[in-house]
Amino acid sequence: MAKAAEIELVALTKRYGGVTAVDGISLRIPAGTYCCLLGPSGCGKTTTLRMIAGHEQASEGDIILGGENITDLPPARRGTAMMFQSYALFPHLSCLDNVAFSLRMRGVGKAERRDRAAEMLRRVEMERFAERLPAQLSGGQQQRVALARALITDPSVVLLDEPLSALDPFLRVRMREELKALQERLGISFVHVTHSQDEAMALSDLVVVMNNGRIEQAATAREVFNHPATAFVARFIGGHNVLEVAPGPDGTVLLANGAALDGQGAPARARHIAVRADRMLVRRSGAALPLEATVRSVEYLGATVAVGLAVEGLEPLSATLPEAAFFADPVRPGQRVALGWRAEDMHGIA
Amino acid sequence: MKGKLAALALASPLALLLGVFLVVPIGTIVVVSFFDYDSVRIIPDFVWTNYDELLFSPITWKTYLQTLKFAAITWAICLLVGFTVAYFLAFHVASPMMQTVLFLVCTIPFWTSNIIRMISWIPFLGRNGLLNQALMSVGAIDQPLEFLLFSDFAVVLAYVHLYALFMVVPIFNSMVRIDRALVEAARDAGAGEWQVLRHVIIPLARPGIAIGSILVVAVVMGDFVTVRLMSGGQSASVGLMMVNAMSLLQYPAAAANAVVLLIVVLLMIAAMLRIVDIRKEL
Numbered sequence: 001m002a003k004a005a006e007i008e009l010v011a012l013t014k015r016y017g018g019v020t021a022v023d024g025i026s027l028r029i030p031a032g033t034y035c036c037l038l039g040p041s042g043c044g045k046t047t048t049l050r051m052i053a054g055h056e057q058a059s060e061g062d063i064i065l066g067g068e069n070i071t072d073l074p075p076a077r078r079g080t081a082m083m084f085q086s087y088a089l090f091p092h093l094s095c096l097d098n099v100a101f102s103l104r105m106r107g108v109g110k111a112e113r114r115d116r117a118a119e120m121l122r123r124v125e126m127e128r129f130a131e132r133l134p135a136q137l138s139g140g141q142q143q144r145v146a147l148a149r150a151l152i153t154d155p156s157v158v159l160l161d162e163p164l165s166a167l168d169p170f171l172r173v174r175m176r177e178e179l180k181a182l183q184e185r186l187g188i189s190f191v192h193v194t195h196s197q198d199e200a201m202a203l204s205d206l207v208v209v210m211n212n213g214r215i216e217q218a219a220t221a222r223e224v225f226n227h228p229a230t231a232f233v234a235r236f237i238g239g240h241n242v243l244e245v246a247p248g249p250d251g252t253v254l255l256a257n258g259a260a261l262d263g264q265g266a267p268a269r270a271r272h273i274a275v276r277a278d279r280m281l282v283r284r285s286g287a288a289l290p291l292e293a294t295v296r297s298v299e300y301l302g303a304t305v306a307v308g309l310a311v312e313g314l315e316p317l318s319a320t321l322p323e324a325a326f327f328a329d330p331v332r333p334g335q336r337v338a339l340g341w342r343a344e345d346m347h348g349i350a
Numbered sequence: 351m352k353g354k355l356a357a358l359a360l361a362s363p364l365a366l367l368l369g370v371f372l373v374v375p376i377g378t379i380v381v382v383s384f385f386d387y388d389s390v391r392i393i394p395d396f397v398w399t400n401y402d403e404l405l406f407s408p409i410t411w412k413t414y415l416q417t418l419k420f421a422a423i424t425w426a427i428c429l430l431v432g433f434t435v436a437y438f439l440a441f442h443v444a445s446p447m448m449q450t451v452l453f454l455v456c457t458i459p460f461w462t463s464n465i466i467r468m469i470s471w472i473p474f475l476g477r478n479g480l481l482n483q484a485l486m487s488v489g490a491i492d493q494p495l496e497f498l499l500f501s502d503f504a505v506v507l508a509y510v511h512l513y514a515l516f517m518v519v520p521i522f523n524s525m526v527r528i529d530r531a532l533v534e535a536a537r538d539a540g541a542g543e544w545q546v547l548r549h550v551i552i553p554l555a556r557p558g559i560a561i562g563s564i565l566v567v568a569v570v571m572g573d574f575v576t577v578r579l580m581s582g583g584q585s586a587s588v589g590l591m592m593v594n595a596m597s598l599l600q601y602p603a604a605a606a607n608a609v610v611l612l613i614v615v616l617l618m619i620a621a622m623l624r625i626v627d628i629r630k631e632l
Binding site for chain 2: 053054055074075076077081082084085086088089090091092101102104105106149153
């Protein structure tokens with residue numbers, strides 16, 4: 001097995017004509033990390049992945065893998081292997097020949113490459129399907145074959161371009177578990193591009209949130225969720241209420257509608273605050289909370305209930321209440337309620 | 351019952367068309383091929399003499415061989431040219447707009463009749479034609495090149511000129527359907543340019559190659575005008591044999607030859623279809 005290796009991106013930039021797709025990003029991915037590049041479409045995450053893979057030439061900057069500068073090496077000589085969106089299995093070749101493809105390109109003899117491909121198929125539990133064509137497989141099976149094809153080159157990094165987007169929701173969760181288990185077993189790094197925050201949070205050791213060709217935050221999932229570095233991250237990751245604030249007198253912060261809140265926990269120069277939706281306090285009207293709100297919507301989600309709230313002069317807010325707590329004192333759309341949060345749950349963002 | 355009638359009604363226009371324009375004419379040719387004839391008449395009969403005379407004449411065999419030779423050479427050159435052009439259009443021209451423009455440029459020769467296109471080679475290739483004059487004036491040759499016109503070379507040249515597009519179109523059509531991610535996946539697995547071509551593009555373009563091959567082989571096997579014009583009467587083809595027979599009013603002999611040619615071409619196409627499955631392309 002190839003050794004796990006650290007990836008380092010140094011001021012990596014990609015321009016297409018006048019458009020900058022990736023804007024001088026720097027990132028260190030330790031060896032053996034499951035890293036997700038997360039962001040909306042067009043944020044540069046796929047371009048970054050393709051530059052690491054060597055399918056896109058970097059305009060500026062360097063890509064270092066295991067101490068070696070691989071920026072200008074061809075894809076096959078980098079120690080990376082890519083798994084493509086919708087897998088790109090060769091439709092005219094059997095699963096076994098798909099997996100053996102790179103060995104064939106390197107001139108490995110027929111018997112040896114078939115043995116090694118069969119071994120790799122066994123590892124992803126696809127040996128029974130060795131002679132099938134890709135079109136005769138389900139999406140999940142195709143993904144396993146694609147993984148086997150990527151792993152047979154003994155890469156120190158596997159690059160996955162939206163690997164789960166072609167699957168139906170149930171299979172997506174199952175393949176997600178398989179990916180994570182495989183990465184842990186192999187001990188090499190996986191870099192996984194996705195626009196799904198659930199996927200990123202479930203899989204990652206390192207979540208890299210990207211927007212407009214830049215990295216907004218690179219941290220563990222928990223850190224990103226509890227301490228979003230920017231308003232964009234807090235909004236994109238979901239589950240947060242993000243409000244613009246201005247500094248008020250005596251260490252208070254002022255909301256856009258003029259309400260003054262205890263500014264504890266928010267740095268003085270914070271321009272936004274983020275409050276997790278599950279930390280919102282919703283009480284009967286008249287309770288001692290700083291805001292008055294109108295219930296806009298109530299969505300029953302099983303374990304929780306999502307309550308949409310409107311406060312005059314503020315962006316729409318939402319609160320996630322545990323099912324039992326909600327039904328202990330239910331609210332209906334149109335009802336007036338008191339709204340607030342503990343000062344320590346308020347997180348200031350520059 | 352009503353559904354069945356509707357289905358029959360829907361199928362009938364095509365059935366009628368194929369019946370009138372395909373089955374009846376071929377049936378007629380098969381029937382006539384068993385007729386007897388003398389120098390002025392066709393005599394309805396059932397005789398094998400037409401096939402006897404055809405199949406046991408060394409001239410027939412020589413002519414079939416000559417026609418097959420033309421078909422093989424033309425096929426090989428058309429394949430090379432057609433594949434190259436299609437590959438360039440599909441993989442090296444980035445914008446779909448430019449692809450369409452260049453594709454239309456390929457069809458320009460088809461804007462004039464193929465007879466005119468053939469005839470226009472004559473002043474170019476002739477003994478005192480443009481090419482010979484140009485070569486002599488730059489001192490490349492002392493004597494005019496004789497092989498340029500009224501030769502097998504001229505026949506093949508005209509065929510390639512006429513039919514290369516028949517190869518370009520289906521191969522291009524196959525190639526644009528190849529997912530670009532497959533090419534990248536091959537590169538990712540360490541394939542060089544030639545390996546990508548050999549292991550990914552050619553296998554996936556095979557249906558297009560097969561369709562183009564069928565078109566080219568079928569038209570060359572049945573051709574007589576090109577051979578007559580470009581060989582100056584020095585080469586023969588199966589089509590020309592039939593034309594000659596008809597000009598002598600030996601229609602049953604020509605019909606027998608047509609039946610044999612039809613069988614030969616069908617066998618060739620069947621052989622090609624055994625190698626390549628084109629169904630998914632249609």
